[in-house]
Amino acid sequence: MQIRTETTQTDDALTALTAFIAEGGYHPGDRLPPERELIGNLGMSRTTLRKALDTLEREGRIWRHVGKGTFVAAHGGATGEGSLAALAQQVTPVQLMRARLAVEPAITREAALHASAEALVRIKRAEQLALEAENWDDYEAQDDLLHRAIAEASDNVLLVSLFDQLNQVRRAVAWNSVIRHSHRPPRDHTSFAEHERLVAAIEARNPAEAQNAMRAHLSSVSARLFGEY
Secondary structure, eight states, X not given: OOOOOHHHHHHHHHHHHHHHHHHTTOOTTOBOOOHHXXXXXXXXXXXXXXXXXXXXXXXXSEEEETTXXXXXXXXXXXXXXXXXXXXXXXXXXHHHHHHHHHHHHHHHHHHHXXXXXXXXXXXXXXXXXXXXXXXXXXXXXXXXXXXXXXXXXXXXXXXXXXXXXXXXXXXXXXXXXXXXXXXXXXXXXXXXXXHHHHHHHHHTTOXXXXXXXXXXXXXXXXXXXXXXX
């Protein structure tokens, strides 16, 4: 008798869940059924389902909004002129930063207008974990989560989907190696103060200041990388 390992069960669950999304005609921005319904439809345990959902979220194929559900993320296939993979081959890092400067400040403005108490908790948590990061990889992961939490705080599925598309291209763009002069971000790393300004503006429900703070933050990042803005 073949023994099914935990890894095999997770792989099977991932295959079943991916097929369910494709065959169900779900599109970017669509909300998936609640977990209890997926468990019944797919015939798997809650633990196995959640592992499959975690994998899809890490791959950027779904995103979860606390209190609202799980949504299909915007993404492209591996091939095709309109896919995100194809876009990433055409976009330069400088062009990507220009796109972020055009989009993310506006999203941050919406976050200041619509952030819930729960959204503010997630934003502040990501800010704190970025500050406490023990190495650059951990810092960048928390910085990514902070920007994602701000997008979620806009309370607008379309804006979150747009952010996810932009972020997926960002991850795929071929960046030049960034030289780090320390094991972890120094305490006077400029992004920490910029994050603090961002979070304070959102918490104060000041949309103009939040928008300006995000633009200043991204401009600072761009200046460090490219000497622009």
